[in-house]
Amino acid sequence: MTDLTALWLPILVSAVVLFVLSSVIWMALPIHKKDYQGLKNEAAVMEVMKRESLEPGIYCYPWCPGNPNDEASKEKMRLGPWGQILVAGGPPTFGRTLGLWFVHLLVVGTVVGYITGLAVPRGAEFLRVFQVAGTAALLAYGGSLVPKYIWEGKPWRTFAGSVFDCAVYTLATGAVFAFLWPKAF
16 A cells, blocks of 8 residues: 555646646647537527526426426427537636646546555556556546436547547556656655
């Protein structure tokens, strides 16, 4: 077992490395360029949404709150379209968003360190640390990946990019922990 306090360096370095890698992936590589699309008639849609005064939340359509088997609900579902609208609480601010992303990376790194520390002693060989830390990172970065496509309707055309992100984050986390794993006493 390796004490979590001995792992502050790999936790911090993994967060910094992943922050940089994710920035490069999303800004410089073409893999995510078509993940998001604009609306064909954005002005009209935005006008309707303003008129509705929607509170922040996730809205599904068609909405069938009563009996989903009644004829009106069946007809709404048959006709479509089907989807979700995410209404944010305000405009995005990159400083806050990037700050929260970095905190998330620190939390994941801490959990990866905790799990790896329970399973791997100080001075363990590179491959053993890489395996355990990488597996924990895979669960953290990839664990919710498929359910987003199944339950939230995320377009499957973006799946390869999401898997790529997960693989990069997993391998980088495993490597950082393995390189910086504390030596035996």
